[in-house]
Amino acid sequence: MTRASQQDNDHDPKRRRLLRRAATVAATTAGAGVAAAVAMPGTAQAAPGDNLIMATTNDAGPATTTLNGAPALTLKNTAGAPLRLVPGDSIYPQVLEAPVGSMAVDDQGDLFVRAGVPTSPTNGWAWTTEWATTSVAVQPTRVLDTRSVDLRRNIVSGTLDSLGRLQPGVPIVLSLxxxxxxGYAIKGNVTVVGMTGSGVLTVWGSGTKPTASTVNWWTQGQILSNFLFTELGAVGAYRSVLTLQATASPTHVIVDLTSLLVGHPSQVLVGRA
Incomplete structure (x- = not known):
């Protein structure tokens, strides 16, 4: 059968759809071969202007497909999510030239949004708890005061001197x-008091001690505070810890918690402000 002999049947929309689903069928395929090819699973190839075929995968290729509804378009799926966007590894730079309101899923599975107004569009990723963080303010809470036996209870590693002060060069680990x-990070205040001479306090999450300082003092008997914004670390079974270390002279330390950085507010266990 030649291509010319198929023309009369090709006017039938159903037959056109079947032929397009058989991606491997050549232009000169005969009747028996067509029937065999139609039975093969594959992606529906809908040419621009053709009907969308339900219960199949429709591939529009580089062409733009528009779905209109009045007054609004509603997508429903009683067995699952009403809309599914599949990650793609070639959404750039096309998505950067798309109309405002366009969405795409990049190859990492993150939702990209083309927002703003047509004359001044903005590009960005939708906030998700997978990689973004949120700062949750809480009631100011004292989580460490080495002057008080009760407020040393969160120390899970390290030793203090006989008066409860940090010893120079000896780190302590505070579990939150x-x-x-x-947790990802803590915001709050750190205070040093009762030192015997000049010194430096460093506060960090876990691992190797950084060279930066958190509070510096230059003589004995001072009371100095500083804002604290520090990453939380993990040590053993403890998943949200701070490490504190003094140098040069012993000192008492006070840590007050005011906010926590987390992936989702439900991770915060202390009362919120």
Whole structure:
């Protein structure tokens, strides 16, 4: 059968759809071959202007497909999510030239949004708890005061001197697991008091001690505070810890918690402000 002999049948929309689903069928394929090819699974190839075929995968290629509804378009799926966007590895730079309101899923699975107004569009990713964070303010809470036996209870590693002060060069680990679950960072205040001479306090999450300082003092008997914004770390079974270390002279330390950085507010276990 030649291509010319198929023309009369090609006017039938159903037959056109079947032929397009058979991606491997050549222009000169005969009747028996067509029937065999139609039975093969494959992606529906809908040419621009053709009907969308339900219950199949429709591939528009580089052409733009528009779905209109009045007054609004509603997509429903009683068995699952009403809309599914599949990650693609070639959405750039096309998505950057798309109309405002366009959405795409990049190859990492993140939702990209073309927002703003047509004359001044903006590009960005939708906020998700997978990689973004949120700062949750809480009631100011004292989580460490080495002058008080009760407020040393969160220390899970390291030793203090006989008066409860940090010893120079000896780090202590403070667990905040009772306040946050797998926290990213802490905001608050750190205070040094009762030091015997000049010194430096460094506060960090976990791992190797950084060279930066958090509070510096130059003589004995001072009371100095500084804002604290520090990443939380993990040590053993503890998932949200701070490490503190003094140098040069012993000192008492006070840590007050005011905010926590988390992936989702539900991770915060202490009362919110």
């Amino acid at each position: 697991d009772g306040y946050v679950r797998d």
